[in-house]
Every structure is written in C-alpha cells, then in structure tokens.
Amino acid sequence: MRIVLPDGSSRELPAGSTVADVAASIGAGLAKAALGGSVNGRPVDLSAPVSEGDEVSIVTAKSDGALELLRHSTAHVLAAALIDLYGDVKFGVGPAVENGFYYDVQLDRSLSSDDFARIEERMAQIVAEARPFECRVLSRDEALVLFADQPFKQELIDGLPSDETVTSYSIGAFTDLCRGPHLPDTSHVAAFKLTKIAGAYWRGDASREQLQRIYGTAFFKQRELDAYLTNLEEAEKRDHRKLGRDLGMYMMSDMAGVGLPLYLPNGARVIRTLQEWLRKELYRRGYEEVITPHIYKADVWKTSGHYDFYHDNMYFFNVNEGSDEQPRYSEYGVKPMNCPGHVMLYANQIHSYKDLPVRFFEFGTVYRHEMSGAVHGLMRARGFTQDDAHVFCREDQVVDEVVAILDLADAIMSEFGFEYEAEVSTRPEKSIGSDEMWEHAESALKKACEVRGLPYEINAGDGAFYGPKIDIKVKDAIGRMWQCSTVQVDFNLPDRFDITYRTADNGEARPFMLHRALFGSIERFLGILIEHYAGALPLWLSPVQVVVVPIADRHKDAAAKLAERLTRAGGRVEVYEQNEPMRVKIAKAQAEKIPYMVVLGDKEVESGTVSVRERFEGDLGTWDVERLAELLADAQV
Numbered sequence: 001m002r003i004v005l006p007d008g009s010s011r012e013l014p015a016g017s018t019v020a021d022v023a024a025s026i027g028a029g030l031a032k033a034a035l036g037g038s039v040n041g042r043p044v045d046l047s048a049p050v051s052e053g054d055e056v057s058i059v060t061a062k063s064d065g066a067l068e069l070l071r072h073s074t075a076h077v078l079a080a081a082l083i084d085l086y087g088d089v090k091f092g093v094g095p096a097v098e099n100g101f102y103y104d105v106q107l108d109r110s111l112s113s114d115d116f117a118r119i120e121e122r123m124a125q126i127v128a129e130a131r132p133f134e135c136r137v138l139s140r141d142e143a144l145v146l147f148a149d150q151p152f153k154q155e156l157i158d159g160l161p162s163d164e165t166v167t168s169y170s171i172g173a174f175t176d177l178c179r180g181p182h183l184p185d186t187s188h189v190a191a192f193k194l195t196k197i198a199g200a201y202w203r204g205d206a207s208r209e210q211l212q213r214i215y216g217t218a219f220f221k222q223r224e225l226d227a228y229l230t231n232l233e234e235a236e237k238r239d240h241r242k243l244g245r246d247l248g249m250y251m252m253s254d255m256a257g258v259g260l261p262l263y264l265p266n267g268a269r270v271i272r273t274l275q276e277w278l279r280k281e282l283y284r285r286g287y288e289e290v291i292t293p294h295i296y297k298a299d300v301w302k303t304s305g306h307y308d309f310y311h312d313n314m315y316f317f318n319v320n321e322g323s324d325e326q327p328r329y330s331e332y333g334v335k336p337m338n339c340p341g342h343v344m345l346y347a348n349q350i351h352s353y354k355d356l357p358v359r360f361f362e363f364g365t366v367y368r369h370e371m372s373g374a375v376h377g378l379m380r381a382r383g384f385t386q387d388d389a390h391v392f393c394r395e396d397q398v399v400d401e402v403v404a405i406l407d408l409a410d411a412i413m414s415e416f417g418f419e420y421e422a423e424v425s426t427r428p429e430k431s432i433g434s435d436e437m438w439e440h441a442e443s444a445l446k447k448a449c450e451v452r453g454l455p456y457e458i459n460a461g462d463g464a465f466y467g468p469k470i471d472i473k474v475k476d477a478i479g480r481m482w483q484c485s486t487v488q489v490d491f492n493l494p495d496r497f498d499i500t501y502r503t504a505d506n507g508e509a510r511p512f513m514l515h516r517a518l519f520g521s522i523e524r525f526l527g528i529l530i531e532h533y534a535g536a537l538p539l540w541l542s543p544v545q546v547v548v549v550p551i552a553d554r555h556k557d558a559a560a561k562l563a564e565r566l567t568r569a570g571g572r573v574e575v576y577e578q579n580e581p582m583r584v585k586i587a588k589a590q591a592e593k594i595p596y597m598v599v600l601g602d603k604e605v606e607s608g609t610v611s612v613r614e615r616f617e618g619d620l621g622t623w624d625v626e627r628l629a630e631l632l633a634d635a636q637v
Contacts, residue, residue, distance in 0.1 A: 001052040013050070020046040023058045033060040035188060036069050036181045043069070045135060045181040061220040071096035073133065073183040074123075074192050074218040075103050080131075080174035081122035082107070091176065092152045092202055092211050099228075100217030104200050106152075111212055116194040119214075127189045131171040133182035138166050143177065152202060153177045191225035192218040195232070204371060234478050240530040241377040247535055247592060249526075249543075250378070259375035259382030261523060266543035269572070271385075271522055273541055275363050277637040278387055278412070278518070285408060287359040287389060292341030294365065298331035303496055304340045307333070313369045338364035339490075339515060342390040343497045346511075351501040356511060357393035357401055363522070364388050378527035385522045391514040392499070395440065398512050402448035402470070402487055405516050409472055409485045410452070412518050416529065416538075418474040420484075422454050425462040425469050432466055433491035441489040441512075442468045466492030476532040484525065488515040536593040536615060540635040546628070547589050548575045551582070551601040558605045562598070565625060571632035590615060598628065 002010050003022060011025055019037035023030045023046070036059040037044050043065060050056055059066055075094035082089050082105060092104030138146065140157060143166045147153040156177060160166065169178045171186060183189065193216060200213040219225040244250050249267035256262060263271065279289065298316065301307040306314065315334040322328030335341070342360045351358065365385045374380055393401050406422075413420050424445050427438045445468055449456045456470070463469055472485035490513040493499075500508040519525035529537060539545055546566055550559040556577055563573040574594075576585045582599075589597045598610040610628060612620040 001050075003050050004053065004055045006055075006057045017050055018046065019044060019048050019050060019056060019058070022050060022056050026058070030058055030060070034058050035060060035063075035066060035183055038065075043181050045133070046184050047135065048181070066220070067218075068096045069181060069183060070189065070220060071101040071218050073186070074189050074216065075101040076133070076169065076171055076174065076176060076178075076182065077123050077126050077186055077189055077192075078103050078119070078194070078214060078216060079105075079176065080126055080171050081119050083174045084122055084126075084172075085119065090152060091150060092200075094176070100195065100215060102213050102215045104202070104211040104213050106209065106211050111197055111214065113194075113197060120192070120194055123189075123192065126172065127186045129172075130185045130187035132185045133180075134170045135180060135182075136168045136170070138168060140164050140166060143168065146175065147177060150177075189218060190220050191222040192216060193225060193229060200373065204373070206372065231478055235480070235531070238478070238531040238534045240379070240527040243530050243535040244378065244527070247530075247543075249530070252377075257382070258372045259370055259380070261378060261381055261383070267526070269543040270526060270537065270541060273637060274519070274522060274526070275387070277540075279363075280637065281408065281411070282361050282389070285359075285404065286357075287361045290342065290345055290360045290362050292338060292345070292362060292364060293335070294367075295332045295334050296340065298333055300340050300344075301333045304343075304493060305496060306336065306340075310336060315367055315369060334367045335364075336366050336368045338362055338366060338386060338388040339390060339493055340497070342388075343493050343499060343513070346390075346392050347497060347499050351392075351511075353394060353501055353503050353509075356501060357391050357397055359389060359391045361387070361389035378521075378523040381521075381523055384524065386517050387519045387522060389516050391516065392494075392501075392511040393514065394501075394509075395512055398441070398444040398489070398514070399448050399451065401514055402445060403451050405487050405514070405518075406448060406452045406454055406470070409487075409518050410454075412485075413472070413474055416532065418476070418532070420472050420474040421481075422449055422456040423459045423471045423473065424449065424456050425459040425464075425471065427463055427468065428461045428465060430465055431463070432495075437491055438468065441491075445470050445487070445489070464488060464490075466490050474528070476528065477534070480531075482524075482528050484520045484528070485518045486516065486520065489513070490515055536595075539595045539631075540637060542593070542595050543572060544574045544592070544594050545572045545632060545635065546574075546596045546598060547585075547592075547594050548573060549582070549585050549589075549597060549599050550575070550577065551599065553579075555600045555602075555605060559600050562600065562610065562625065566629055566632055569629035569633045570636040571629070586613070589613075596628070598623075 001015055002012055004010050013021060013025060020034065023034040034046055036046055038057045039048060039050060039054050059069060079091060079094060086107050090106040094103035140160055140162060143157050144154060146168060147157065167178065167180060168175050169180060169182055194214060195217060196215045198213045199210050201210055202208040217228060247266060248264045250261045250263045252261060298307060314336050317332055318329045319332050320327045321330050345360060346358060363385055365383060367383045370380060370382050375382065391401050426442055467489035469486055469488035471483055473481045474484050475481055494510050494513050499511060501511050503509050548559045548563050550556045559575050563575050566573045593615060595615055597613045600610065604610055609622045609624055612623045614620050
C-alpha cells in the first residue's frame with residue numbers, strides 16, 4: 001500500500017503496517033526517535049495501523065505536539081504511582097494543559113506538597129521499569145464493566161452514545177479511560193516535577209464532589225525542566241497577589257465576596273494615575289468620555305442578546321417600581337459589559353455621515369459571575385473596570401480607525417517596555433452577518449495590521465459570533481505572554497438596537513461598530529504590571545515616589561517643608577518620622593519599592609540640599625532640592 005509523507009512524497013509498505021513501520025522505512029534514526037504519529041491529521045500511537053493513501057507524519061521530541069504527548073503520558077504515570085502508593089483511588093480526568101498536566105483524584109486522605117517527594121520517587125521507578133502504554137479497544141458495555149469501581153469514569157461512559165467505541169490505556173495496575181495517544185513506554189518520560197495541589201469540583205460544578213487536583217509538568221530534557229522551574233520560582237516572587245498585599249495595593253475579603261477587590265490608598269492612586277494618563281491621550285486623539293449606569297432594566301439585555309446568551313454570567317434582581325400597596329416588579333441586570341450603554345448614547349441623536357466617526361470611551365466597572373475556582377486575584381475577578389471604548393464609523397473608515405487604535409496600543413505597550421504580538425481571529429461556525437460583511441471586516445483588520453507594520457497570526461474560527469477581532473498579547477519581563485488589548489468589529493448590536501446614520505444621498509445606513517479595550521481590564525493590567533516590574537512600578541506610576549527621612553527629631557520640621565515643596569512640584573511624598581534606626585528605614589523603603597529616598601541631617605538642612613538614594617542604584621550623592629523637584633515635575637502625567 002502507498003502512504004503519503006508530509007513533504008508530499010510517498011512510500012510503499014506492506015498491508016497491515018503501523019506508524020512505527022513507516023518511521024522504520026524512512027530510517028533507523030527516525031525509528032529510534034519516534035514517539036507517536038499523525039494519520040490524516042489525527043494524533044495516534046506508534047502502534048496505530050495505516051491504510052492505503054493515508055497521510056502520515058512521525059512525532060519526535062522536536063515535533064509540535066510532542067510536549068502534549070509527553071505530559072499526557074506523564075499524567076498516567078502519576079496516576080499509576082498513586083494506585084501503587086494509596087490503593088483505592090477514584091480518578092476524574094488527567095489532561096495535558098498549558099505548561100504541564102494535572103490529574104483530579106478522590107482518595108481517603110488529603111495530599112499536600114509534602115507528599116510530592118514520595119509520589120515522584122514512585123513515578124521515577126515506574127519510568128525506570130519502561131512499562132508499555134497498552135491500548136485496548138472496548139465497546140461501551142465492556143468499558144462499563146472494566147471501570148465498575150470508578151464512578152467518575154462510569155459517568156463519562158454513560159454520556160457516550162450506545163454504539164460508541166472507546167479505548168483504555170494501561171500501565172501496570174493502572175487502567176484509564178482515554179482516547180490517547182501515548183508514548184510507546186514510560187522510559188520516554190525524561191524529566192518531570194509535581195508543582196502544586198488544589199481543590200477542583202467534578203466537572204466544574206460546585207454542587208458536585210470536590211476532588212484533589214495534582215499539577216505537574218514534564219520536559220524531554222532536564223535542563224528544560226530546570227529552566228522552567230527557575231522561571232516558576234521567579235513568577236512566584238512576582239505574584240501580584242502577594243506583592244499587592246505587601247505593597248498596600250488591594251485586599252480581598254470573604255465578607256465582601258469572592259473576586260471583588262477592595263483598593264487600598266496605594267492601589268487606588270495607581271489606578272487613578274493610569275486612568276488620567278490614558279484619559280489625556282484619548283481626549284487628544286478625538287475620543288469623548290461618557291458615563292453609563294451600573295444596572296439596566298432587563299429589556300436592555302434582552303435587546304442586546306445578553307439575556308439569552310450570557311444570562312448565567314450575569315446578576316439579575318427585581319425592583320419594586322410600584323408602591324407597597326400595589327407592588328409592580330421589574331427585572332434589572334448588573335452590567336457585564338459597557339457596550340449597550342454606548343449604543344444607546346449613540347442613538348440619542350441623529351448622526352450624519354459627516355459626524356462619523358463617533359468615539360465614546362468610559363472607565364466602566366462591570367460584573368460577571370465567574371466560577372469561584374476560576375477567580376485569581378486581579379487577573380480574573382468578578383468585578384472589574386474596563387478602559388472601554390466604542391467607535392461608530394462608516395465602512396470606508398474602518399481601516400483608518402483600527403490603525404489609530406493599534407497606534408495607541410503601541411504607545412501604551414512601549415511606555416511599559418512590553419514586546420507584543422497580534423492575532424486576528426476570524427469567523428466561527430456559528431455567526432451572524434453576511435459573507436460580504438465578514439470578508440470586509442476581516443480584510444480591514446488584516447490591512448490595518450499591515451499598514452501599521454504589525455505582524456499577525458491568524459486564529460481561524462475564534463472570532464466572536466458577531467464579528468472578527470484583533471488580540472494583542474504582551475510579553476512580560478520573564479517571558480510570559482498576557483492577553484491585553486482587543487479590537488473587535490460588531491455587526492450584532494447596531495442591528496439589535498437599529499442604529500443608523502444619514503448618508504450623503506439622505507438615505508440611512510448602518511454604522512460599523514468597533515469595540516476596543518487597551519488595558520483590557522484595568523485590574524488585570526495592574527496585576528500584569530505588578531508582576532512585570534516585580535512591584536517596582538515606574539516613577540510616574542509609583543503610589544509613593546519619594547520618602548523623606550529626617551535623621552533626628554530636630555530635622556522633622558525641615559523634612560515637612562521639603563515634603564511640601566516636592567508635593568507642590570507634583571510629587572507623591574511620604575515622611576518617615578518614626579524613631580527607628582536608619583538601616584530599618586532604608587530597608588522599609590526598599591521593601592515598599594519606593595523609587596527615591598532622601599535623607600536630611602544637619603549638613604543637608606544647613607546647605608539646603610538632600611542626600612538621595614535610588615531604589616536600584618543606591619546612593620546618588622547630594623542633590624539640590626530643585627533638581628529633585630524638577631525630576632518629580634517631569635514625571636507627572
């Protein structure tokens with residue numbers, strides 16, 4: 001039989017050959033390096049059969065998808081070790097995920113990171129035993145018998161069609177319900193590490209059983225694992241949840257509720273500084289600021305479509321709009337998005353083609369019902385503020401408006417030293433709008449990227465049902481990618497709210513609507529900044545820019561006058577008046593990541609100078625007060 005290789009060439013093999021045979025026919029080196037394969041685009045084991053005309057590729061450690069294959073297999077090794085160590089274990093799911101894998105398990109004891117060394121030791125023994133991953137094809141009924149003692153697996157099987165063929169994979173005493181593929185045997189699991197443990201509800205349902213989720217990662221080389229773990233340690237040091245607390249930025253309260261940050265003075269100051277900085281830039285670029293309510297009657301959300309399509313993620317309540325004697329209740333919803341308010345503002349007056357584009361922006365706080373397990377500090381909250389804007393424009397203005405948005409996004413990312421990349425997401429299977437509208441919108445987004453000189457990847461089929469989008473992903477100081485800015489074309493809301501503009505021939509046309517958020521969520525952007533800078537925010541953004549330290553009580557009056565002078569220059573200044581040793585005050589300023597510390601003693605008071613210390617460079621020597629005042633004045637937004 002003839003099979004086709006990735007380069008288009010073909011090979012003749014005997015009937016009944018497998019992917020492993022294909023690799024061997026190409027060369028002994030490839031046969032030795034082969035870990036799996038792909039047949040007609042479907043990932044398979046090396047033992048998978050091939051047929052006449054199949055397109056076959058071989059997966060090695062260098063192939064795309066190889067890490068997923070390794071990590072999924074390592075999850076099975078973890079499960080096998082748990083069986084060996086703890087006996088009766090009930091298994092949920094154990095997939096490969098970004099940066100590693102996890103397995104959800106139920107057993108009669110609580111595991112902790114203290115158990116990891118023992119589990120890893122048993123995993124290493126299983127790896128050394130080179131146990132094969134043995135695949136078995138089962139009917140649905142056979143699978144129910146095989147997994148009779150695994151209730152979570154039984155539930156998954158029950159959800160399959162009655163005629164479904166399923167597969168199981170075994171290594172030693174552990175057998176899993178699994179589609180595969182897997183490595184040929186456990187000896188190919190080279191470098192692995194268990195990283196953390198957490199709780200997880202079965203199938204993400206808070207009303208169901210809570211399982212223990214064991215996370216880990218795996219690489220083909222030890223040095224790759226070591227580099228990853230070093231990066232992980234650095235990420236933990238930069239964790240915005242710890243730094244945010246230590247720096248007095250924000251707090252969470254069980255009394256307030258999950259995912260609802262409360263901002264302390266330092267955090268509030270940073271957020272307001274960010275907003276003011278962007279606000280000035282937006283006014284300069286032709287935007288108009290608007291303010292919309294936090295709640296609307298349900299009629300708004302029914303018109304927008306959120307009531308039907310986003311209801312479970314929203315908060316609804318009833319309001320008595322009648323009297324106590326004759327109550328009349330209306331349903332209201334807390335806004336998860338600012339868009340409908342901006343559309344209603346646009347519809348408030350008649351617009352001519354000459355008026356467009358209309359650019360509305362708002363720092364609008366929204367609320368979304370995220371699952372409690374998905375909430376993560378500022379990165380994913382239930383209440384957050386978007387630097388939201390909507391541009392209403394003519395078809396011929398779309399490219400120019402998107403270019404202008406990309407230009408603004410570049411200015412923002414450059415200010416913070418972020419490298420970034422773009423992704424254009426195209427029409428999904430389920431969508432609204434004509435082919436012509438989608439083609440125009442997608443072409444406009446691509447052309448805007450090209451005009452701006454911004455390289456982009458295509459994320460096929462990942463646009464919203466109402467229009468394509470551009471996503472901007474930034475790279476932080478330790479190489480992690482974060483989703484930030486978004487530019488989106490919307491065909492949906494203009495139709496639903498029936499908004500129009502007067503054309504040149506006095507007819508009516510539907511405007512194009514562009515959604516854009518540059519910070520995205522201000523909370524999330526602040527979290528990214530805290531981690532990017534390890535808490536040491538730039539001078540212009542630091543909540544406290546200078547701390548003044550009087551050496552003795554007799555210098556306190558001079559310290560107060562200096563603080564007043566620097567504050568008049570626009571600086572944010574604090575005076576350390578506490579009766580503490582100088583080394584303690586220096587350490588405190590360093591811990592609080594304050595950019596400058598100035599010391600006042602007899603010499604400085606007499607000469608009208610200050611002794612300046614910078615948080616990274618250390619002692620900068622003696623400065624004139626005006627030099628420091630000018631530095632702070634130049635750092636204001």
